[in-house]
Amino acid sequence: MPMILEVKNLITKFYTLDGVVNAVNGVSFDLEEGELLAIVGESGSGKSVTMMSLLGLIPSPPGKVESGEALFSGLDGQQDLLKLSPQELRNVRGGQIGFVFQDPISTLNPIMTIGEQISETLTRHKGMTREEARGQALQLLAQVGIPDPELRYKSYPFQFSGGMRQRVVIAIAIACTPQMIIADEQTTALDVTVQAQIVELFKRLRELLNVAVIWITHDLGVVAGIADRVLVMYGGRPAEIALVDDLYERPQHPYTVGLLGALPRLDAEESKRLVSIKGTPPDSLIPLQHCPFAWRCQFAFERCWEEIPPLIAVGDQHQTACFYDMEKGEARDG
Numbered sequence: 001m002p003m004i005l006e007v008k009n010l011i012t013k014f015y016t017l018d019g020v021v022n023a024v025n026g027v028s029f030d031l032e033e034g035e036l037l038a039i040v041g042e043s044g045s046g047k048s049v050t051m052m053s054l055l056g057l058i059p060s061p062p063g064k065v066e067s068g069e070a071l072f073s074g075l076d077g078q079q080d081l082l083k084l085s086p087q088e089l090r091n092v093r094g095g096q097i098g099f100v101f102q103d104p105i106s107t108l109n110p111i112m113t114i115g116e117q118i119s120e121t122l123t124r125h126k127g128m129t130r131e132e133a134r135g136q137a138l139q140l141l142a143q144v145g146i147p148d149p150e151l152r153y154k155s156y157p158f159q160f161s162g163g164m165r166q167r168v169v170i171a172i173a174i175a176c177t178p179q180m181i182i183a184d185e186q187t188t189a190l191d192v193t194v195q196a197q198i199v200e201l202f203k204r205l206r207e208l209l210n211v212a213v214i215w216i217t218h219d220l221g222v223v224a225g226i227a228d229r230v231l232v233m234y235g236g237r238p239a240e241i242a243l244v245d246d247l248y249e250r251p252q253h254p255y256t257v258g259l260l261g262a263l264p265r266l267d268a269e270e271s272k273r274l275v276s277i278k279g280t281p282p283d284s285l286i287p288l289q290h291c292p293f294a295w296r297c298q299f300a301f302e303r304c305w306e307e308i309p310p311l312i313a314v315g316d317q318h319q320t321a322c323f324y325d326m327e328k329g330e331a332r333d334g
């Protein structure tokens with residue numbers, strides 16, 4: 001499958017009064033056309049800042065994308081998103097790249113009707129007339145499962161439940177038939193039943209639109225149900241990337257093992273200690289000079305405190321940023 005996105009060594013910092021926050025410390029990953037990549041990792045691991053960097057949405061100042069590449073193969077051929085002008089990015093965003101952010105309340109405009117907000121996306125990005133956009137918006141409302149679209153078109157966001165608002169944000173994200181959608185934590189604020197419905201909706205839409213998706217979540221149950229591949233983030237870096245089944249069956253990074261509560265293969269005694277991840281995440285005010293997980297890792301050895309582990313291949317489409325081979329119980333070669 002051709003790649004739709006190739007992110008290489010992305011570094012983003014925030015220059016705050018307290019010091020420099022090293023939010024994203026060299027993130028690389030790619031995304032195939034039509035693929036769903038889930039991104040998991042604890043709070044503060046740089047998931048949202050990575051995506052905001054790609055979309056040109058980092059507040060600057062204090063934020064700054066320091067370096068990296070984000071090659072997006074959209075309708076205009078391959079472009080580096082990090083090099084586009086604000087105007088060019090606005091055109092890509094919402095058009096070729098749809099996004100569904102953490103909090104639908106802040107994404108939706110409280111003083112515009114739901115219908116107008118969807119229509120506006122269509123007139124702006126697709127050049128539709130108001131009438132055309134209205135017709136399309138009604139179809140989209142139906143497609144995302146909002147009953148009585150004619151009536152709901154005229155409603156304001158506050159008249160919708162959380163789950164319904166989420167559906168509207170999804171309708172806006174898919175309005176221009178994007179090649180890629182970035183969804184950030186979209187299910188966490190919802191109750192479990194609504195969350196399951198939203199996940200089902202997303203699955204259905206994804207098949208319908210054949211769109212590539214980056215799905216940021218804390219919910220590993222959701223990941224198992226919908227992802228093709230998973231990127232595990234830790235301390236602003238990728239800790240592990242693998243096909244979803246491979247990650248669950250054969251996690252190769254101690255942090256992933258902890259996250260999954262999984263049993264490493266060697267012996268059960270050792271595994272119990274891994275289930276809850278003790279300790280706190282690395283202080284992002286201190287520049288990384290060694291493995292970000294070293295403080296919390298039961299396998300840490302000398303090298304882990306001297307170098308930052310790069311991603312290395314450990315199987316088909318499987319990479320880990322760890323110097324230790326948990327299966328063999330010894331340091332990796334090289």
Ligand SMILES: Nc1ncnc2c1ncn2[C@@H]1O[C@H](COP(=O)(O)OP(=O)(O)OP(=O)(O)O)[C@@H](O)[C@H]1O
Binds near residue numbers: 024
């Ligand atoms: N506007 C900002 N100013 C300063 N620091 C920021 C800003 N936004 C994010 N950060 C910092 O960047 C780091 C990465 O944050 P990010 O929001 O990407 O985490 P996350 O993985 O999305 O976490 P969560 O799961 O809680 O959403 C954190 O240390 C955070 O405090």
Ligand code: SF4
Binds near residue numbers: 254297300301323324
């Ligand atoms: S590189 Fe070392 S400290 Fe980091 S996760 Fe691997 S074993 Fe643990």
Ligand SMILES: [Mg+2]
Binds near residue numbers: 048185
């Ligand atoms: Mg976030």
